[in-house]
Amino acid sequence: MATTVTTQAPAAGVRRRLGARLAGGELQQFILRRIGQTILVLFCVATITFFLVRLTGDPVQAMLPPTATLDQENALRAQLGLNQPLIIQYLSYLGGILHGDFGQSLFFHQPAFDLILDRLPATIELASGAMVFALIVAIPAGIIAAVKRGSAADSSVVATVLVGQSTPAFFVGIILILVFAVNLHWLPAGGMGGFNHLILPAITLGLYSMAMIARLLRSSLIDQLGEDYIRTARSKGLSRWQVIRDHGLQNAALPVITIIGLEIGSLLGGAILTEQVFSWPGVGRLTVEAITNRDFPLMQAIVLFLSVIFVVANLVVDIAYAFLDPRVRLS
Amino acid sequence: MKSWSTNRARLARVAGAATAMLVVGSVLAACSGSSSDSSSGGSDTLTVSIASDVVSLDPQLQGDLTSMSVADNIFDTLTVRGSDNSLQPGLATKWAQINPLTWQFTIRDGVTFTNGEPLDANAVAFSINRLLDPATKSPIVELVNVKDAVVVDDHTVNFEMKAPDPVIPAKVSLFGGVVLPPKLFQQEGAAAFAADPVGSGPYEFVSRKQADEIVLKANPDYWGTKPAVQNLVFKVMPDPASALAALQSGEVDIVTGITKDAANQLGTNPDTTVESTPGIRTYSINLDTITSGPLANADVRNALNYAVDVPTIISTVMAGAAEQTPTLIPSSVYGFDSSVKPFSFDPAKAKQLLASAGYPNGFSTTLTASNADSALAQALAGQLSQVGVNAQVNVVDAQTAKSDIIALNKRLDGGMYLVANSGWTLDSVSFLQSIVKSDRRSSRWNNPQADQLVVAGETDTDDTARVQAFSQLQSLLKDQAPFVYLFDINNTYAMKSNVKWTMPVTGILSMSSATFG
Numbered sequence: 001m002a003t004t005v006t007t008q009a010p011a012a013g014v015r016r017r018l019g020a021r022l023a024g025g026e027l028q029q030f031i032l033r034r035i036g037q038t039i040l041v042l043f044c045v046a047t048i049t050f051f052l053v054r055l056t057g058d059p060v061q062a063m064l065p066p067t068a069t070l071d072q073e074n075a076l077r078a079q080l081g082l083n084q085p086l087i088i089q090y091l092s093y094l095g096g097i098l099h100g101d102f103g104q105s106l107f108f109h110q111p112a113f114d115l116i117l118d119r120l121p122a123t124i125e126l127a128s129g130a131m132v133f134a135l136i137v138a139i140p141a142g143i144i145a146a147v148k149r150g151s152a153a154d155s156s157v158v159a160t161v162l163v164g165q166s167t168p169a170f171f172v173g174i175i176l177i178l179v180f181a182v183n184l185h186w187l188p189a190g191g192m193g194g195f196n197h198l199i200l201p202a203i204t205l206g207l208y209s210m211a212m213i214a215r216l217l218r219s220s221l222i223d224q225l226g227e228d229y230i231r232t233a234r235s236k237g238l239s240r241w242q243v244i245r246d247h248g249l250q251n252a253a254l255p256v257i258t259i260i261g262l263e264i265g266s267l268l269g270g271a272i273l274t275e276q277v278f279s280w281p282g283v284g285r286l287t288v289e290a291i292t293n294r295d296f297p298l299m300q301a302i303v304l305f306l307s308v309i310f311v312v313a314n315l316v317v318d319i320a321y322a323f324l325d326p327r328v329r330l331s
Numbered sequence: 332m333k334s335w336s337t338n339r340a341r342l343a344r345v346a347g348a349a350t351a352m353l354v355v356g357s358v359l360a361a362c363s364g365s366s367s368d369s370s371s372g373g374s375d376t377l378t379v380s381i382a383s384d385v386v387s388l389d390p391q392l393q394g395d396l397t398s399m400s401v402a403d404n405i406f407d408t409l410t411v412r413g414s415d416n417s418l419q420p421g422l423a424t425k426w427a428q429i430n431p432l433t434w435q436f437t438i439r440d441g442v443t444f445t446n447g448e449p450l451d452a453n454a455v456a457f458s459i460n461r462l463l464d465p466a467t468k469s470p471i472v473e474l475v476n477v478k479d480a481v482v483v484d485d486h487t488v489n490f491e492m493k494a495p496d497p498v499i500p501a502k503v504s505l506f507g508g509v510v511l512p513p514k515l516f517q518q519e520g521a522a523a524f525a526a527d528p529v530g531s532g533p534y535e536f537v538s539r540k541q542a543d544e545i546v547l548k549a550n551p552d553y554w555g556t557k558p559a560v561q562n563l564v565f566k567v568m569p570d571p572a573s574a575l576a577a578l579q580s581g582e583v584d585i586v587t588g589i590t591k592d593a594a595n596q597l598g599t600n601p602d603t604t605v606e607s608t609p610g611i612r613t614y615s616i617n618l619d620t621i622t623s624g625p626l627a628n629a630d631v632r633n634a635l636n637y638a639v640d641v642p643t644i645i646s647t648v649m650a651g652a653a654e655q656t657p658t659l660i661p662s663s664v665y666g667f668d669s670s671v672k673p674f675s676f677d678p679a680k681a682k683q684l685l686a687s688a689g690y691p692n693g694f695s696t697t698l699t700a701s702n703a704d705s706a707l708a709q710a711l712a713g714q715l716s717q718v719g720v721n722a723q724v725n726v727v728d729a730q731t732a733k734s735d736i737i738a739l740n741k742r743l744d745g746g747m748y749l750v751a752n753s754g755w756t757l758d759s760v761s762f763l764q765s766i767v768k769s770d771r772r773s774s775r776w777n778n779p780q781a782d783q784l785v786v787a788g789e790t791d792t793d794d795t796a797r798v799q800a801f802s803q804l805q806s807l808l809k810d811q812a813p814f815v816y817l818f819d820i821n822n823t824y825a826m827k828s829n830v831k832w833t834m835p836v837t838g839i840l841s842m843s844s845a846t847f848g
Contacts (some may be wrong), residue, residue, distance in 0.1 A: 061734045065394060066752075066773060067765045068472040068737075079468045109392045109468070109525065118541050174572050181580040189577040190568055192543055279568040279577075281542030289384075294730060 031319070038311045045307040046097060049300050050090055059106050059294040080106055082296075093300070102304070103297030107289075112301035115286060122192055123282035126274070127267035129202030134210035134263070141210075142217025146252075147244060149222060157214060164211030173204040173277035190279035201278040205271045209263045216259055220252040227251075254324055258317050265313030269306045374847040376562040377830070379840060380574040382588030384542045384567045389525035390509040391462050394470035396755075397588075399505055400840035401545055401565055406530035408508035409436055409455065410500050416663055416757055416836055418500055422450065422510055422531070426500050428792055434490040434499045435483070442554050444512040444531045452488045456480040457513035459490065473502040473756070495790045497797060501665075501756040505839065533558045533843035542567055558843035565840075572596060578603055578825055585832065586825040587840060591652035594825050602828055607652045609836050610822040612753045613661050613762060614653075616698070616711065616815035617736075619746050620776045625694045626746055632812035633674075634684035638718040639711060640676040645818055648710050653818040658808040659752070659762050661819035663836045666759030666788065666801030671809050674816065681718045693719020696746030700724065701732035708749050711815075722747060737765075737772045747815070755837045759801045760789050767804075767813075776813035 060077045077083045081092075096103060102113040145157035180200060181189035188197050224230065225248050233243045272284040283302065290298040381400070386393040390402035411421040423436040442450040459480035462469050476496040481489045490499060502508070510531065516524050528536050533555065534547035547563040566583055568574035571593040574586045579600065586594075594605040618626045618635070625631045645653045657673040660666060685693060698715075700708035705726045712722040725745070727735070735743050736750060750773075754761025768785040769777040784807065787800035808814070822834045832845035 057730055057734050061737060062730050063394070063470045065470075065472060066733060066737050067761070069475060070772065072472050072475060075465050076468060076470070079465055107386055109387050109389065110522070115541070122543075170570075174576070177573060177576045177580075181582075182576050185580060189580045189582055190570075190573050191566060191577075191582070192540070277570050277573050279543070279566065279570070279573060281540060281567070285542055285569065292730060 027319075030322075031315075034315050034318070038315070041311055042304065042307055046094065046300070046304055047090075049303045050093055051086075053294075053296050053299045054086070056291070057294050059296055062294045063107065093297075097304075102301040105290075105295050105298040107293040107295045107298070112295075112298045113305075115298060116283060116301060116305050119281060119283045119286045122280060123268060123284070125192075125198060126201055126205060126271065126280055126282055127264065129198045130206030130209060130267055130271075131260075131264060133202050133206035134213055135260075137206075138210045138213035138217060142214040142256075143221065143244070143249070145214070145218040146221035146225065154218075157218065161211040161215045164207045165215075167207070169204050169207075169271065169273035170277050172207060173200070173274060176200045176204060177277070190277075192279075192281055201274050201280050204277070205267065205274040209267065212263070213256060213259060217252060217256050220255050221248055224248045224252045254321065257320060257324065261313050261317030261320065265310045268309050268313075375560060376564060377560040377585070377842060377845055377847075378564040378566055378583045379585045379842060380566045380568040380577065380583045380587060381840070382567075382569055382571070382574070385545065385565075387525050388528045388536070388539065388545075389521060390506075390511070390528070390530075391458070391467060391469045391471060392521075392525065394472075394506065396838050400838075402509060402528075402530075403505070403532070403839050403841050404534040404547055404563060404843065405528055405532045405536050406509045406511070407442070407450075407532050408505060409503040409510070410508060412504055412757065412835060412837065414833070414835075418504060421504070421508070422455070423503075428495075428497070428499075429489075431495040431792055432492040434492065434496075436488045436490070436503075438486045438488060439554065440486060442531055443552070444515070444529055445535045445550055445552070446512060446515055446529045448512040448514050448529075450510060450512070450531050451485050452482045453485075454513050455488045455510050456482045457516075458510045459488075459507075461511070461516075462507060471506045474499075474507045495792060497790070497792055497794070498756055498758045498760055501758050505755055505837070534563050553843075556843065559846040560842070563842050575825060578827065581827075584827045584830050585845075587834075589823055589825065591650035591821070591823045594823055595650070597825060603825055604828050605823065605825045606834070607821040607823045608834055609654065609661075609663055610820050610838060611661055611663060611755070611757070611836055612751050612838075613656055613659060613819040614704075614707070614749065614751045614817040615656075615659055616747050616817070617744070617750050617766065617773070617775060618813055618815065619742060619744075620813050622742055622746075624746075625688070625690055626696070628688045629811050630684045630688040631690060631694075632815075634681040634688070634718065635715065635720065635815050636674040636812050637677045637681035637684065638720065639674075639714050639815055639817070641673065641817055642676070644707070644710050644714075648707050649818070649820060652821040652823050654821070655818050656816055658805045658816050659766070659814060660759050660801070660805060661762075664754065664757050664759055664762065666798055668802040668805045670802075671805045674809075678718050685718060685720075690719075693721065695721040695723070698722040698724050698746075699732065699735070699744045699748040700726055701729045701749070702726050703729055704749055704751075711749070741773075741775050751820075753838075755839070757837065759804075760785075763804070764789070767808075776811075778807070778811060778813070781807055781811075 060073055060080065060082060064073055064076065081089065093103065102111065104110070105112045105115055108115060141157045145154040148154050177189045177200065180187045187200055191197060230243055230247055233247050271282070272288055274280065275282045275284040287302050290302055381397050383397050385398040385401050386395060387398065390406050393399065393402065407422045409421050409423040411419050413419045422439050422442060424439050426434060426436045429435045436455065438452050438455055444450055459477065461467055462471060462474060463477060476492050476494045477490050478493045479491045481491055483489055512529055515529055533550055533553045535550045537546040537548050539545045544567065545565040549558045549561045568577060571589045574583065575589065575593065575596050577583045578586050579597065591607055597603050597605060618632055620627050641655045645651060645655065654662065655673045657671045662669070685691065698708055698712050708724045708726065712724050715722050736748065752762050752766065763785055765771045766773045767776065768774055768782050781804060784800045784804040788797050788804065791797045791800065822838050824834055826832065829847050830845060831848060835841060
């Protein structure tokens, strides 16, 4: 490896300076600042969610049958603390969060956070499966399409990507079920279980990410391969594949990693349609249930939880990016 | 030089770590997530798909048919419905209204919960009183007239009433009539009990994975007819097309919560059957008769009923899976009067009635409906427009539709709204209580005679007098037409051809009668 380093592109000098900056405690400062921002963002999310969900209607009316009397409705509202002034409800909500109490689901009669934790393993399994599928397909596809630009292979990758990005999950999902579960009997139609149960939902959910990553990798790599330093590297006698691997991909990977990070965040946010079609017991369906039941504490907890995932995913991407690209400053 | 190689190493490490995490994560999750592979197969496991998860396995903290269906297999109720829909002894062997404010129930001898705890009068009183305690936060509202349940002796419980209620025996056939084991419950607390419920029913709770499945096994010591199938699995499958695909691929035996239209996906597959049996969910259009205008006029309201071609709507929009109702009460319900006939489809008569009421060119109004019923609302508006009534369809989400119906502002939903009522007590009062009597939440009709008849039906301790009141009320409802009467929809479900089971009219999934063969 060391021999290739001597032939490095001009970027190497800039990278050296990054090492110096990071050593100067800039990273710690950056992370601290970002944690401060994160807390502010989460506070805003908690506040906005609290008031927004209360615009969706009355959960007590959603819980009771229409034959309930007004007295019964008022009694239940009082028991749930929903008859208190809004500001008192808000303060007790914030106080609860500080103590790690995200409230009790009105509908399921369980702590809201426990319900999310219950569903989280399913969501992580599905998101991981989808991402693994997306990467396994997208990376080779993107590279081949870029390197063999204009070829039949490129066109078929581009066409697949287009289909992958524009076909809704409920359609892909049901087609996969009809083919692989109903007709071929190879895989189960739904539910969570062993690895077999994961395959179809992971493909369905991962299709979009796959398409996005493949497309981005292709265009990013095409850009890099047209750069001067690639020509320089080639002129120094490196093989075509060495140039692509050690130079082109290095630089083309940067925007792709950003997207992968953000995609992981959004996959973990739950995949409502995929979970619905494959009867997958994840966070996405819990979100729908919370909204349809007007389950305020559960809605609040889910939104806050998803915000944490997104903020953390962003933070990780930013840090990774700064590590990998010296042109990005940690400020 | 050094920094570049460090950087490369970092890139490789980050990428490697990310990939490793994903792979390990997915493999781990795939392994740890796998429960017993409960797909149906042997004739000792029956798998039933349900469209939504249960709200709680604590039978007193739920108020929906799906949750009650699961609870119904684990728990017993004081009374039960026979296959002919008549009220039969359950945990109570007999019951009587010993005075207008006391219902007395005699509790079956020798019944125990599956943990061995005896099911006696004390357990019944404990259960009823817990339900009535506001601190329980129960969404079950039917026992509103019960003040207290009192133990008389080991096998006798009295319900002390705030107001007379002749429907109590029917009201304890489901939700309100579930009996819990008091000792275990008090020992464990509500949360632990809901996680591992213990009842006295035909099945015992085994396990639950939220939003995924609930596994039960037959109770070998059940006091009643023991279930033929040993293991019962409820699979939560929210998407009807996927649930039907799972039936075709053999993963489930019965698919519930589907429409007739969706079931057509199965085609003419000899391995599956689609059943459509009588149900109780009854549709009507609620008319604002209290605001002055065309709908305050009984002739206009009659005209609307003549203008709607209910049989055609049933055969098209409802795919044939419904039965026309003459008024608000379906034919399987106590108090239904078969001598009151449905309105015929007669647009000429509708036009003539509109003209004589002073609306020869019809009028404009709105028709509000839940988004689940938008096709039905569009079809109805189309038919009304044929006689000159221009009903603009407003579609709202289901929860908003429900809230608006019970809102204090009775004009909130405009001139007309489409609504479905279900009365699982199978007593006429359930179909009338909140929409007919003028002071009730959802009533938009002011008729003193109707109010009197509702009171008679709700409180009269004499059955004959009640039935008579319901008959008179049905004639009055037809005559005054404060609603446009439509139909009650069938219960539609699909099964593997080798499964024998009939869904009760209430839609409750009591599975102990199911057999393979």
